[in-house]
Amino acid sequence: MTFDVLFAGIPVSDFDGAVAWYERCWGRAPDVDVNDDEVMWKVTDTAWVYVILAEPRAGKALLAIAVPDLDAWITELGQRGIGAAPIEQVGDSGRKVTVMDLEGNQIDFIEVANRDE
Numbered sequence: 840m841t842f843d844v845l846f847a848g849i850p851v852s853d854f855d856g857a858v859a860w861y862e863r864c865w866g867r868a869p870d871v872d873v874n875d876d877e878v879m880w881k882v883t884d885t886a887w888v889y890v891i892l893a894e895p896r897a898g899k900a901l902l903a904i905a906v907p908d909l910d911a912w913i914t915e916l917g918q919r920g921i922g923a924a925p926i927e928q929v930g931d932s933g934r935k936v937t938v939m940d941l942e943g944n945q946i947d948f949i950e951v952a953n954r955d956e
């Protein structure tokens with residue numbers, strides 16, 4: 840079995856506040872306004888992150904996204920007012936940094952170690 844597209848959801852209780860926060864995080868407005876309580880950003884050619892008003896589940900998402908240059912990404916986030924935890928080394932497989940949105944949803948940005956070195 841192969842898969843074509845990944846959709847990862849982030850439930851929130853303050854939809855407008857969350858959309859504003861994720862606009863800063865991604866550095867742009869949503870790519871798709873699905874309806875009054877759901878928006879989506881295309882984060883890779885085959886992966887989307889959606890924010891949805893879902894109060895009972897709000898604040899419980901965990902998402903990991905690989906970036907090619909973790910230091911540059913942390914700098915970009917900081918320039919947009921998004922703070923990040925300290926960088927963690929993850930064994931010999933790479934590094935990660937954790938970002939929490941306003942409701943406690945966790946996004947780990949990871950940089951995978953170059954296995955050719």
